[in-house]
Amino acid sequence: MLIPLVPGLLADLAADAPGVDLRISSVTPDLGRALAAGDPPLALAPAGFIDDSAIARPLGDLRFGVAARRGHPALGRPLTVARWLAHAHVVVRIGNERPNVTSDELARRGLVRRVSVEVASFLAVTSVSATARPISASIPRAAASSSPPSSAPRSACSASSSSPSRSC
Structure with missing residues (x-):
């Protein structure tokens, strides 16, 4: 990330x-x-x-976008939360079993998404979502923009971790 x-x-x-x-x-x-x-x-x-034993300070706000292969059916019109949830998702697990911020926010709202693929890095998620279907992913926008151009998935919208419900 x-x-x-x-x-x-x-x-x-x-x-x-x-x-x-x-x-x-x-x-x-x-x-x-x-x-x-x-x-x-x-x-x-x-x-x-990081657990509570560490001294931590925020360095900024992480902005997320939705990534999917070019031509993915979710990208043809504005993406609502309901339409986004209708598609299978790829999720990144980076060395732990903690839920990610997207899963936490969905749970807080009583919503569930179908996770069809788990990968170990955001580099892997951009490759998977650029070629597979019907997979979409919520990834930091910087990770999507740093992927190689030939495999870069199309970003349909963005939301920050402080306002994840934005429709686009």
Whole structure:
């Protein structure tokens, strides 16, 4: 999810902190314990993946979009929540069993989606949703825009984590 930030972060580190090393890895269920032990001393991760033992601060608002293959039936007209839920979904599981923010919001509203595929990264979800049917995915817009052009799924709409009910 944070991979689109890496090029800018690397440039900043090279200019301002050339002795700092960067290690990019999957978020694991024991990240809180690893931070408490000092390895790694710092992590950039979604807040829901860090337990209360870590000191955390928000770095921004993550904006989501709906990705699907070109020509997907969901993209032909404005996408409502009901129409979006009518299609099968691909979901990213990145090293834990916690529900993602979209699943949490749907549960809060008493809604359920059909998950037909689970993958381990947003790079994988863009490839799957670009070629398969009838799969659609809610992904960070930065992840969709950083996928290779030949496999980039079409983004039908966007919503932020603070207003996930937007119709588009």
